Amino acid sequence: MNNSFISRNPSVMWFLLCLAVFTFAVTLLSEASGATFISTSFLKTLGKTLCLCLVAVAMDVVWGYCGILSLGHFAFFGIGGYAIGMWLMYERTREIVETSMSANVLPPTPDEITTAIGSQIFGVVGGSEFPAIWAFSHSLTLQLLAVVLVPGLLALVFGWLAFRSRVTGVYLSILTQAMTLALSLYFFQNDTGLRGNNGLSGLQNIPGLSDVSQATLSLWFFWASAVALGLGYVLFAWITAGKLGSVIRAVRDNEARVRFLGYHVESYKLFVFTITAMVAGIAGALYYPQAGIINPAEITPIASIYLAVWVAIGGRGRLYGAVLGAAAVSLMSSWFTGGSAQDINLGFYVVKWTDWWLVLLGATFVAVTLFFPKGIGGLFDLLPRKKGENA
Amino acid sequence: MSTLLEVSGVSVSFDGFRAINNLSIQIAEPEMRAVIGPNGAGKTTFMDIVTGKTRPDEGRITWGDRSISLIGMNESQIAQEGIGRKFQKPTVFEAQTVRENIVMALKNPRGPFDLLFKRRMSGLEDRVRGISDEIGLTDALDQTSGALSHGQKQWLEIGMLLAQDPRLLLVDEPAAGMTPAEREHTTDLLVRAAKTRAVVVVEHDMEFVRRLNCKVTCLHQGSVLAEGSLDHVTKNQDVIDVYLGR
Ligand SMILES: Nc1ncnc2c1ncn2[C@@H]1O[C@H](COP(=O)(O)OP(=O)(O)OP(=O)(O)O)[C@@H](O)[C@H]1O
Ligand SMILES: [Mg+2]
Numbered sequence: 001m002n003n004s005f006i007s008r009n010p011s012v013m014w015f016l017l018c019l020a021v022f023t024f025a026v027t028l029l030s031e032a033s034g035a036t037f038i039s040t041s042f043l044k045t046l047g048k049t050l051c052l053c054l055v056a057v058a059m060d061v062v063w064g065y066c067g068i069l070s071l072g073h074f075a076f077f078g079i080g081g082y083a084i085g086m087w088l089m090y091e092r093t094r095e096i097v098e099t100s101m102s103a104n105v106l107p108p109t110p111d112e113i114t115t116a117i118g119s120q121i122f123g124v125v126g127g128s129e130f131p132a133i134w135a136f137s138h139s140l141t142l143q144l145l146a147v148v149l150v151p152g153l154l155a156l157v158f159g160w161l162a163f164r165s166r167v168t169g170v171y172l173s174i175l176t177q178a179m180t181l182a183l184s185l186y187f188f189q190n191d192t193g194l195r196g197n198n199g200l201s202g203l204q205n206i207p208g209l210s211d212v213s214q215a216t217l218s219l220w221f222f223w224a225s226a227v228a229l230g231l232g233y234v235l236f237a238w239i240t241a242g243k244l245g246s247v248i249r250a251v252r253d254n255e256a257r258v259r260f261l262g263y264h265v266e267s268y269k270l271f272v273f274t275i276t277a278m279v280a281g282i283a284g285a286l287y288y289p290q291a292g293i294i295n296p297a298e299i300t301p302i303a304s305i306y307l308a309v310w311v312a313i314g315g316r317g318r319l320y321g322a323v324l325g326a327a328a329v330s331l332m333s334s335w336f337t338g339g340s341a342q343d344i345n346l347g348f349y350v351v352k353w354t355d356w357w358l359v360l361l362g363a364t365f366v367a368v369t370l371f372f373p374k375g376i377g378g379l380f381d382l383l384p385r386k387k388g389e390n391a
Numbered sequence: 392m393s394t395l396l397e398v399s400g401v402s403v404s405f406d407g408f409r410a411i412n413n414l415s416i417q418i419a420e421p422e423m424r425a426v427i428g429p430n431g432a433g434k435t436t437f438m439d440i441v442t443g444k445t446r447p448d449e450g451r452i453t454w455g456d457r458s459i460s461l462i463g464m465n466e467s468q469i470a471q472e473g474i475g476r477k478f479q480k481p482t483v484f485e486a487q488t489v490r491e492n493i494v495m496a497l498k499n500p501r502g503p504f505d506l507l508f509k510r511r512m513s514g515l516e517d518r519v520r521g522i523s524d525e526i527g528l529t530d531a532l533d534q535t536s537g538a539l540s541h542g543q544k545q546w547l548e549i550g551m552l553l554a555q556d557p558r559l560l561l562v563d564e565p566a567a568g569m570t571p572a573e574r575e576h577t578t579d580l581l582v583r584a585a586k587t588r589a590v591v592v593v594e595h596d597m598e599f600v601r602r603l604n605c606k607v608t609c610l611h612q613g614s615v616l617a618e619g620s621l622d623h624v625t626k627n628q629d630v631i632d633v634y635l636g637r
Contacts, residue, residue, distance in 0.1 A: 239507065242506070243494055243495065243506045244503060244506035244507050246484075246487060246491045246494065246495050247495060247503075247506065249484070249486065249487065250484045250487065250495060253484055253485070253486055254482060254484065256444075256466075257478075257482050257484070259465070259466035259467045259470065260442060260444075260466055260467075260470055260475075260476050261467075261470060261495060261496055261551070261555065262467050262470035262471040262501050262555065263467055263501050264465075264467045264501065264502070265467070267502060267503055268503050271503040271504075
């Protein structure tokens with residue numbers, strides 16, 4: 001089924017080809033292959049960018065195709081990161097604690113080990129007890145399930161409440177933003193048990209793989225991110241193709257009319273909202289081990305607004321547009337804010353890019369919205385194409 | 392011929408203004424019915440009520456062989472019961488092709504997962520062809536429907552209505568913006584549809600109504616002013632006063 005699907009959608013094939021070539025080239029140029037062109041930290045940036053591209057594709061489906069301007073999808077991304085981060089932190093701390101305690105004269109009791117792990121992890125917030133939310137943190141399988149299920153359930157319940165009462169447009173966006181704000185405040189609290197504003201750290205150290213160098217680990221995560229982006233892209237291309245895609249776009253353009261055709265619009269919105277939230281969770285779970293740290297600031301509404309900006313700049317309503325937007329803006333962002341960009345001395349004023357980058361981004365967003373509503377992806381419309389071929 | 396739709400004693404007010412006032416109408420299956428009346432008589436609002444867009448303040452609406460009540464059902468449930476609607480202002484999905492519009496309307500399972508996993512529907516192409524031939528848009532199947540003329544959009548919407556295969560078609564001003572030849576074609580389409588279904592047509596053009604050759608209901612201020620054959624209705628002094636005479 002997928003074969004014929006991909007062959008009927010040349011843009012999907014092109015995308016996968018570009019992604020494969022890119023992955024291959026980066027692999028050859030990375031430190032793990034003995035080259036020096038791509039440092040490990042830059043490799044991590046590239047891997048993280050692929051994850052951002054994946055969440056942007058999800059955002060494009062929910063916003064660009066279905067017309068729901070969600071300001072919550074980066075929160076789902078963050079929740080995915082937290083879910084995997086809890087296992088990483090627990091398991092890694094357990095390894096360290098057990099190693100250090102094995103030198104003791106008396107073998108430590110399980111209780112002593114648990115308390116030691118607890119005080120290692122929760123010392124920063126003045127505790128050593130494991131909060132209930134960490135109940136499954138010892139199990140990789142369960143935390144991996146949480147990566148998908150927690151964002152999915154949250155989206156399902158929230159979406160059901162919101163769509164059922166037919167909240168649409170700006171009001172819906174505000175509602176999703178309120179959800180995101182509430183979530184981030186919840187994560188900020190020490191009582192939540194997720195280390196408050198300290199967040200989770202040391203996530204780049206993968207338990208059981210302490211012998212593997214960061215250069216190699218980063219390459220593995222880069223590959224995993226590339227595979228996830230490829231699969232996510234195909235999944236969403238499949239969903240947005242055919243009759244389902246047709247109905248989803250119709251919901252965006254005139255949901256009242258879709259109802260009179262006999263479609264239960266709310267089910268469609270809920271389906272799109274939930275599945276994109278789940279993919280966002282997966283993207284986050286791959287991103288944060290490469291970032292090494294996650295804290296509640298990542299979940300605040302502004303992050304979800306940036307996500308919408310990337311998609312708008314890349315071009316709504318086409319999946320590769322979202323990829324281009326996310327890649328271009330996030331890479332430029334790390335270039336400008338990472339100190340690589342030369343400050344401009346105007347004599348009377350020094351333009352520091354770390355401060356002015358956001359102004360530039362904001363201006364770009366306004367310009368794109370006003371003058372190039374199709375975004376970067378719109379450039380592809382200028383290419384000559386064979387008649388009847390559909391991007 | 393049995394009663395398919397029964398509207399009895401229905402009233403609706405918008406901010407205190409009674410748009411529909413104790414309205415009662417019965418539609419049989421099959422039947423062709425024309426609804427006429429001056430602007431603001433409540434013709435479109437009548438369709439809004441039947442299709443679930445507007446909830447009546449009082450009255451009953453019963454449907455089908457088992458006389459189920461349509462009040463309290465939502466728009467998509469009512470549509471799935473077999474009531475299709477063409478809007479006064481043609482509303483097709485302009486960003487999508489004529490084919491996509493028709494395929495969306497075709498009577499098929501309507502859940503997201505049905506559409507995700509049942510990609511290949513048997514005879515789909517034939518059914519699309521059948522509809523597009525009937526509405527004269529076969530050559531335009533792969534064209535974006537936003538690029539169609541006003542009259543063609545009207546037809547596409549009628550085609551989508553036929554594709555839904557409803558038992559009751561509510562058609563609001565189908566001939567607006569059409570040339571005389573197109574009007575004639577539209578009449579044929581509707582008359583053919585009414586052989587096996589119930590069709591309710593709202594139209595201001597009396598010539599068009601005459602060609603439908605059917606029972607006529609004249610609405611005024613939200614209730615029935617006169618009902619019967621076209622000649623009977625047009626001879627009614629009240630109808631002449633409020634509608635035809637102006
Ligand atoms: N949603 C609404 N809110 C307020 N008033 C409404 C609403 N819908 C209809 N009306 C009013 O109800 C009355 C009946 O309107 P309706 O559209 O049913 O008339 P109509 O018979 O279809 O007229 P036309 O021939 O102009 O299409 C009008 O006075 C209209 O302004
Ligand atoms: Mg009207």
